[in-house]
Amino acid sequence: MKAKVHVFLKPGVLDVQGKAVEGALHGLGWADVKNVRVGKTIEFDVADGANAEADVKAMCEKLLANTVIESYRIELA
């Protein structure tokens, strides 16, 4: 089973990497680009099974996301 985890900074947390990308895009002439946020995506294969979703959720809570400042979204396929 393929799992995809998207990790983003929570709204309100300053995204310095996003700000840097936004500044660079403005500098390259795309002045209309706004609200740039940079996140991580982690893709991996996980064993099939009824508890795959619970497993991936536990992985997020323990390792993949810093839940104090980051939110995550899980996609299983």
Add this chain to the structure above:
Amino acid sequence: MKAKVHVFLKPGVLDVQGKAVEGALHGLGWADVKNVRVGKTIEFDVADGANAEADVKAMCEKLLANTVIESYRIELA
């Protein structure tokens, strides 16, 4: 218009961050996790228009992805 750009290392390029995450997950007891790849997701607002997709493609080629070792996928919504 909301744009999402997913950037991943091309297959065959060693993903050291992915390997590190995989090792950590194995250490935490999820021994069945395989093929971990870590990528970036960049989300931003871009001006509506017929050339939005071409614009975002140009941003990827110029700044967001290193096309020598990374591939990217664009989602517009």
